[in-house]
Structures are given as C-alpha cells and as structure tokens.
Amino acid sequence: MEMTAQATTVPAIGGHGGEVRLQSLEKRFEDVVAVDSIDLHVGSGEFFSLLGPSGCGKTTTLRLIAGFERPTSGDVLLDGESLAAVPPDRRNVNTVFQSYALFPHLNVLDNVAFGMRYQKVGRKDRERRAREALELVELGDYAKRRPHQLSGGQQQRVALARALVLRPAVLLLDEPLGALDAKIRRQLRIELKALQEEVGTTFIFVTHDQEEALSMSDRIAVMHEGRVDQVGTPREIYEGPATLFVADFLGVANVMEVEVVGSGAAGCRVRVGDYELLAGCGDLGLTGSASVVVRPERLHVMARDQGGENCLPGMIDRTIFVGSNLQVMVRLATGALLQASVANDGVDLDSHEQGRPVSVHLPPDALRVLAPAGVTPAT
C-alpha cells in the first residue's frame, strides 16, 4: 500500500489515539453471560488485540465499545469520559466490520464520504478527503466502482478508509482479515500494522487467529468464556502463559500432569511418573498436583545415550516433515505424548525415524508450572 511516505504529509486520516478503559463491564443475554465483568485498559495509540475462540465474548466486548450493545453493568470510558449514555453515532469510535458492511447502493467514493456528511463537512471537502483516503489505501482508481465489483482485500481497504477518514480516537476491527485468503491475509497484516503506526489511532482488534494477534499487537488480552485470562505483550503471553487455556490457545503446548514434590531457589521439583524434573518458571508456589507446559520448540530430542539432568526417555512415535522443521512426536516412558519441533538445519532425518529410542531434554527455564486444568489461578 506504500502509505508510509504519504501519510505523514496528508492529514486525510488518523487522529489522536484515544484511551479506552473498561470498568467491570458485563453483558448478559437472557441467562447467558457473554462478557463477565471485564476490566481492561487500552493505552493511547496502542494496537490492542482481543484474542479468543468463538463465543469467548470478544466481539460482544467490541460491540459494547462501539455502542451497538448496552452493558448490563459496568462502563466504557473513552479518554476518561463515560460512554454509558452516548449512542453509537456520537462516539468518536469507528468500526471495521467483519463483512465490511460497505453500502451496496453507494459507490466506493460515496461509501468513504458517508460519515463526513454527519460531521458538517462541506461537500467539496468531503469529496477531497474521501479521495485522499482512497489514495492512501491505493484505491484511487476505484472511486466510481460499486463495492461488489472489488475483491475482498479491496473491500477491506475501503472499509478501513471509510472509518479512518472520520479521524476516530479509536478504531475497532472485528476480524477484518477473517474473510480473506491466507496469502492476502499475511500481506494485509503487515500493512495494517504499518498503517496503525502511521496514523497513531488506537486500534482494538478482535481475532481468533493467534498468529495474527502475535504478529500485529502491542498488547493482547486473551479471552475465555467471557473473561480476560491474561493481558500482556505478545511475547509475555506466548512465553509466560498464565493459564493452561492461554498456553493451549497460543500455539502448540505440551501439557503434563505432575506432582509438585519440593521447591528450592532454582525452581520447584515436579514428579512425572517415575521421573523428577526441575521446573524453573510459572507458579512455583504451587503444591500438590499441577500442570507443566512446555513449547515444542524448547524441547531437545537427543539420542538415548546422551541423556542427563531433566531428561525423559521415550521413543519416536511419528515424525512429520513440514519443510522448515520437523514435528517429532515422542511417546514418553510415562505414556505421555510430547511434540517437539526440530529445526530443519540439515538435520539427519534417519535419527528421527519412527521407533528410535530417544531422550528428551526439558530445560528448566522452558518448563512452566501452572494450576491444573479446571482450577482458575487466584490472581
């Protein structure tokens, strides 16, 4: 889209980044609690993602911020002011819908100019700003087309231009890349992030795609059953999941049920079957039964005779070649199945063939102790 150079000189889109605060926000539909008392703070100019599986309440949260739904209790503050009594058309917040919702009876230019007629912008200024916004998303030549004559990616950009041309304090995006195919999605991910940095608007981005959230966000809130499980930077969330759900939802996580048998300065000792391991991070104060999670890329698969501290014996159950790496499934002597990711740096495939006895090294700093499934940590 090459909007980098232009956006700094043309003030067609973008505004100050608004600060959003959700206070004990709750939304019930009949007996269903869609959003269960959420507290969140989204900083000015932040790219903030709400990540979670479908039905976790992320879209409802977005609709509460936009004003399409009224909270059952709690409040949404924009730059410190309550939005409780403000209808959606009076909120300095705009939305990019999952289906884009471009008006089919208007051409692209009129779609982009639509919102300005309610802002007392003169007809000429409206058209000029709409054209500039279209130029910024590289659709200047498509002004007279109808929305349905554009591709999905182009429609998405029109929806972005239509919202950003109003210079909102906050832009809400509801799975805006969901309807596109994988290749365009990856490309738009980069462009969307660049655009956000350029215009400085606060973006609140709803997605169920963990890769999308990780690659674009400044911070992520992982939602689960109407609650926020964890808020943090992509790295914090990926490497330091606070709950089993977060660990499992973001990428592949190996989970082992363990018994905590002691703790020391370096971490706590956990028992897996007949073996004892040192776990170096997570909730080290736990006692009794717990779960241990470890990412596939942090495991080392070695020949059986190379084992040592923090190693578990096993046998290769299956090896899947995925190009850049090998997914090695190791059946441990305890019966558990671990997935290890081995970088394909010219690694000898024979040494990972099925049935080969191996030793899996689990570095203490990669072993994360969490409350077992079904138990919510007292945060």
Place this chain on the structure above:
Amino acid sequence: MMGRGEVHRMSATTTPEPAAAPPAPPAPPMRPAPPVRPSRMPGWLGNPWGRPRWLRLTTFLYIAWSLLPVLAAVVFSFNDGRSRSVWQGFSTRWWWGDPNLSVFHDPIYTNALVHSLELAALDMLIATPLGFLLAIGLSRWRGRGSGSANFLMLVPLTTPELAMAVSLLLVFTQLSVLPFTAIALGTTAQVIGQVTFSVSYVVVIVRSRLAAIGPEYEEAARDLGASARQSLQHVLLPLLLPAAFASTLIVFALSIDDFVVTQYMSAGGETVTIPMLLYANARGAATTPALNAVATIMVLVTLVGVGGAYLVLRWFGHRSGEAQGDSAGQMGMDLTGME
C-alpha cells in the same frame, strides 16, 4: 508398549532413493472389474446421464394446459362475429371498431376499467407504505408479543377470502359502532377490504428483504455518525427500494385480480370492476367478444405487474451484486451510470 513390528514401516519413505533407481517391479495383476449389471430399463430411460425427457414433457404439457384457455379467450377477442366460440374471421371491432359495443366505447366496460384502475391505485398508495411500516416495526419488535404479532400478520394470507369478505360485509353493514358505521359500501369499503388482505403480502416481501439485508448496514451507518432516523433514510430505505417496487406491483396485480372482497364491498353499477363484470357476463347469451377483450386486458395488466416486479428485483440484485450475475446485468448497470 510400542509395537516393535512397526518400527521400520516409515523408513522406506524417509530414506532417499539412489539416483539411478532400479527398474520398477512389474505392477501386480489388477483385480478384474465387477461385471456391469445390465439395466432392465430401455437405454434412453435408464441412462443416468441422459436428458430429463419425462420432466420436460410434463412441464410442456402443463404449460400448454394452463395457457391454451387464456390463448383461446385472447384469440376470440379478435373475432369478426358476435360468437365467442365460432371463428368468423379477424377484426378489431370488439377492441375499438364498434362505436357502441367495443371495450373502449361501451360505458359498462370503460366504467369497470376505470374503477378497477382507481381501486388498484388507491390500494397501492395505502397498502405499500402501511406494509412497509408494519414490516420494519415487526422486525424491530423484540420480546413479549412479537411472536404472536408475527404470526397474526400471516392470518390474512391464509384466511379463505370468502370468509374475510363476508366478515367485512357483516362488520360494515351490521355493526352500529364507530368507526364501522362511517364506512359505507362502495369504493371506500372496497379499498379498505383490498388493503386489508394486500398489506400482508407487502409485509412478507419487505420482511424477507429486511432479513436478507441484516442489521449490519444500519449498524455501520450508526457507527459512521448517522442518527437512527438518518440511517433509516440514507441506508435502509434505499436498500429496500427493490422491495418497494416489487410490493407495489404485487399489490397492483392483487387488486386488479380481486373478485370476492371487491364484489362483497361493492354498491351498485358505479363500483363494478372488471373481474365482477367478467363473472356476471361470462355465461350471458348477449355477451359479445368485447368481454374477451376485457379479459385480455386483465391478463396483460397482471402480467406486466408481476413481470415488472420480477425484472425490478433482478435488476436491483445485479446492481448491488447480490446475484453475481451475467454480464448483461452488469452492463446494464454500467450504462445507467450508477446514480
């Protein structure tokens, strides 16, 4: 724990093949294909890839059966003689030529024609906007009572028309309570009767269109700063335009076509419509082919109404890309210059 026998199963796929591979071993003998059981049906019928001949024939027969009587009526409107069953040569005397008895000269026919169009116009003007309001209202009404209201809206569609007509007659003539006493039989009662049943059709058409549009466009409009009224005016109504055209034309066709309610609500010769005229004179010995001409006009007018509704809906569909359509529709849209 682990099947030792399976250990080497995958090794063949992971071991790289030597560059000069030995010639492939001979392919194992193929199992013979199961014998094709001969069909008992004749080839042209049993062939599953054949054309659907029976379907075509049935369809053709039905169309012929339904169109031939109409065609016969149309043909005899051009008869030169007074007979409506014996062909006596071509003429347009019953359409125009006869200064007293042709459709456009005999006051019985012209009055009926004018009154039919008058009722249709009033029905369109009242039932369409009313149906729109009801449809939009019903689609926004959530909670208590909305379910029964939705159901009750459909009752006029399923009530036997005769039952409705008789009930209306009783209400208008027997009940001495306002507002019913204010309604006299004749044009007023006829319009009210027609509106009563045609509103349901408008509601059904508009509601299905509303369901297809969905709530998102209106939310987008609100999001972009339009008030509730503005989003209705600038987004929802333009999107409902095809439904407006379609329902207007359907109401027109319903009104022109209606006999039962219109007959019961009528009051004397001034309020006779074409269907009433047709009913009264169809078997009369003195009836001329001018009646056939009136019937032909009815057929044409109804055809134009319903056909027009279809074309308008299709055109709007192409315009907004709902039916990802043929290039003709696309071209038509480009030529009209969009706005």
